[in-house]
Amino acid sequence: MPDPTPSQPGGRPVRVLQSVRLGGAHPSYADHVAAALDPQRLELLSFSYRTALVGRWDVLHVHWPENLIRHRSRPRQALRCVLFALLLLRIRVLRPGVVRTVHNVAPHERGHRVERALLAALDRRVTCHVRLNDETKVRRGAPVVTIPHGHYRAELGAAGDLPRDDGRTLLFFGFLRPYKGVDVLVEAFGQLADPAARLVVAGEPATPAMRALVEDAAAADPRVEPHLSFLPDEELSALVRAATVVVLPYREIHNSGVLFAALSLACPVLVPENAVTAALRAEVGADWVRGFTHPLTADDLSAALAAAADRDPAAVPELAGREWSAVADRYAAVFLGPATAGARA
Template identity: 30%
Template sequence: MRILYLSRVRLNPYVDLLARGVEESDPGIQTQRRRTLSWSHILLDPRWRILHLHWIELQYAYGDAPHEEAARNLDSLLRKFARLQKQGRKIVYTVHNINHHEGQHADLNQRANAWIFRHADALHVHNAFTARQVAQLYDRTTGVHIIPHGNYIGVYPQEVPRRAARARLDVPEDHFVYLCLGQMRPYKGLDELIATFLQRRMPDATLLLAGHIPDPAYARQLKRLAGDYPNIRLFPGFVLPEEIQLYCNAADLCVLPYRDATTSGAALLAFSFGSPIIAPAIGPFPELIGANERGLLFHPRERDLGDVLVQARDLPLAEMSRAARAFAEARDWRTLGAQHARVYRELFRN
């Protein structure tokens, strides 16, 4: 059986890790990956039987595509999907996001979701929260498979110890270090995190912020908020794979102050480096954190992020670090790949 993985995301290794896990767990499955789907892939290549789609919004609205172009792209995409299903092929969709985080092309997002959540032969979600969302918003409960997000253990170098990482980032060895790592977008709430950190006036703490900022206006806002405060270190720009260890190993814990979330690869990345997290009590985070075993939750409506930042300094971090790492280790890609392989094979048994 051959599976075609369709994804335009390049920097996140998620799809490559999944494909490798599937092949390792089931030698009877071959995988290939494409960024876009052309008519020639559908009409001239009969070998693949299942299309496993990721991030549907990037298939019709990539980059700064104007609305009219995105609408035409979506029309073409849905025709292709319908055609391949008429050929007897199957569509599996991984729900990374329910809605576009910035609300871009909201009408097209709604139309794409209405089609894919109704017509996909199987839906893959990472947690029970998303399964409930799919049921509530799209009345879909059958063919919905909960398979957790995999870890990033061994994906990135892990050679620089804490003291050396802090020295390279010019962070004082005796500071308590909070980290927010990854692409910086408004829905992730970094503006609120910076303001809250400053309000708490912790002279022996450092806030590290590292990642690409795609929106120039948001970049200016974050730079203005961070100002020249020595305890806030803003590193805008793409983080190289070998640099991830510097930030993760320098930190005491990671802060994910998101305003919206369906799943969180950032949490699994933190856990893979043995870092507990602070996150809002929304979406996937209560399940990820557990009963304060792998971090702390804050409640956005109560605006208690500042209190939780302070409480975190008294946590048993060594114990929580071990729990975070164990949680990540249990989510290895070969085990998860076997679960995906069963979903693929069930589609043709039924």
């Protein structure tokens, strides 16, 4: 019998505790990575503070660490601060591998002073940073690898030759949060003179104010079409296929699963111009990633619609190397590598 794949002494898989819960109704980035990993080499555990503080694990994989602290209830948030501090103490004593995937340069909503101190302390314990593009800055001297964000062609379906848009439809989709600039988008669209243009805003609002913003825009302009709830993959795919351009008017953009969902279905995107989006345009082509400089204007929207109308309707963007199997292979190398070997030795 051949030797088991190197993992732990005796062939036990390396246990990787995720900072998120796996297997929810709506698959996350972490779920896509987990589904493609080899379970004989790596055992992924969903997060709970009980597991984090008294369970057996070898590597902590951190996504959006602020979510381990934040809670709507102030007493529960205070309790989470205490638990997070205890987790930091366990990391300091046991010195396990700590891998952090840097989805954002900083949390989209600024946290309180205690939260910022706890997150900084965690960052000092990271043994390897994973960034999704080469522009992400991490702590000086910290080990770092780049693993590109995966695409969603398998989940959403290949673009193929199915009927597409009418040439006049702009789409925003995703969780509606203030930093995403939906207010700027509806204002710019309201100044677009084209009576045939259409703006579809789809996704679950984060706050009642976000819901009211879109509903008020729809009441004032019949060209605005709201879909204010979570969309399953089938409905999302249909909306993207019917769109001419997906518009992401984010005040800041660094990584975005929404962007890759749009490209997976061969829909061009309009995004803020920065080093990250410029690099992506160089990778997939200018037909697919168009930049604008804040503030977003009606002219930006009109130009994006015109550019999309001129492209080859049978073309698809080049997304090679962004399959989740390739992403998972690179994560496996991180989890099994020397940077995370502390507690496994």
